[in-house]
Amino acid sequence: MTIASTTQLICFLVLAVTLVVGSLGVVLLPNIVYSAFLLGGVFLSMAGLYLLLNASFVAAAQILVYVGAVNVLILFAIMLVNKKETLAEIPGLVVRKVLSGLVCVGLFVLILRVAFTTNWALPGPPPVGEEATIRIGEHLFSDYLLPFELASVLLLMAMIGAIVLARRDVFSSDVITGEPVDQGLLEKVRTPLLIEKPALEKTP
Amino acid sequence: MTFAILPGMGETIPLQAYLGLAAVLFCTGVWGLINSRNAVRVLMSIELMLNAVNLNLMAFSNYIDGQLIRGQVFTIFVITVAAAEAAVGLAILLSLYRNRETVDMERFNLLRW
Numbered sequence: 001m002t003i004a005s006t007t008q009l010i011c012f013l014v015l016a017v018t019l020v021v022g023s024l025g026v027v028l029l030p031n032i033v034y035s036a037f038l039l040g041g042v043f044l045s046m047a048g049l050y051l052l053l054n055a056s057f058v059a060a061a062q063i064l065v066y067v068g069a070v071n072v073l074i075l076f077a078i079m080l081v082n083k084k085e086t087l088a089e090i091p092g093l094v095v096r097k098v099l100s101g102l103v104c105v106g107l108f109v110l111i112l113r114v115a116f117t118t119n120w121a122l123p124g125p126p127p128v129g130e131e132a133t134i135r136i137g138e139h140l141f142s143d144y145l146l147p148f149e150l151a152s153v154l155l156l157m158a159m160i161g162a163i164v165l166a167r168r169d170v171f172s173s174d175v176i177t178g179e180p181v182d183q184g185l186l187e188k189v190r191t192p193l194l195i196e197k198p199a200l201e202k203t204p
Numbered sequence: 205m206t207f208a209i210l211p212g213m214g215e216t217i218p219l220q221a222y223l224g225l226a227a228v229l230f231c232t233g234v235w236g237l238i239n240s241r242n243a244v245r246v247l248m249s250i251e252l253m254l255n256a257v258n259l260n261l262m263a264f265s266n267y268i269d270g271q272l273i274r275g276q277v278f279t280i281f282v283i284t285v286a287a288a289e290a291a292v293g294l295a296i297l298l299s300l301y302r303n304r305e306t307v308d309m310e311r312f313n314l315l316r317w
Binding site for chain 1: 216217219220221222223224225227228229230231232233234235236238239240241242243244245247248249251252255258259262263265266267268269270271272273274276277279280281283284285286287288289290291292294295296297298299301302305306307308310311
């Protein structure tokens with residue numbers, strides 16, 4: 001084993017441990033702000049694994065899109081909806097957690113069995129290494145041109161959809177005088193859709 | 205400064221190591237998706253699952269399809285879709301929070317029978 005491959009193995013082990021511990025922390029930690037920052041750590045170690053897999057362009061895209069955009073968006077969402085609330089107790093929650101844990105372990109064993117028993121076509125052709133970015137560009141503008149254009153349409157749709165969904169409804173004119181009002185300062189009084197369960201159960 | 209790893213060095217780490225790591229990540233994401241009470245954490249679990257799929261695609265792209273690297277192209281598309289999904293999902297979450305004034309998944313039951 002050469003020194004370079006030893007270094008590669010150590011990098012892989014460190015990144016793998018970071019990834020597993022970080023993802024468990026994302027799911028299990030009670031404080032959601034810690035979960036969001038750990039999610040950023042998971043994305044960063046994923047980018048490191050992409051570098052180990054000879055994909056520097058995708059690693060850069062991962063850092064730019066996931067750490068720079070998605071994680072910041074999640075942090076903003078946490079700040080916007082950060083209300084201390086005591087969650088109501090649900091009967092059978094522990095049973096549900098244990099059962100779903102068993103299902104997930106079963107799924108994990110199934111995936112591992114498939115991964116280790118399948119006869120993969122190894123070793124494949126040698127990786128292109130640093131030419132990967134050129135190859136990706138050729139793919140995107142020749143045989144994957146239609147998905148590339150569809151992705152741009154999808155991003156536009158997502159942008160408009162997010163604006164429409166998260167927009168506040170405001171009055172466009174004053175109710176009494178009929179004059180146009182300053183947009184963005186007034187918010188329509190809305191009735192929350194909270195339906196109390198006991199009120200529903202009493203009616204019949 | 206180059207990050208390229210020289211050819212012939214990829215054989216020290218087996219493909220199955222990456223597949224197993226992705227399986228751990230995916231199963232953690234599934235468990236979090238089922239059991240989270242906070243709606244933001246559900247979105248984070250979905251991101252974990254998408255990343256696990258990306259890791260699988262990248263591993264196959266490097267080990268089996270080293271010349272054409274179609275897996276990397278697919279990973280870029282998955283990253284695009286994940287970004288769009290996060291934006292729309294968080295917008296839906298904000299709208300839900302304004303209407304119900306909670307982020308508890310157990311109370312989003314308007315469409316339940």
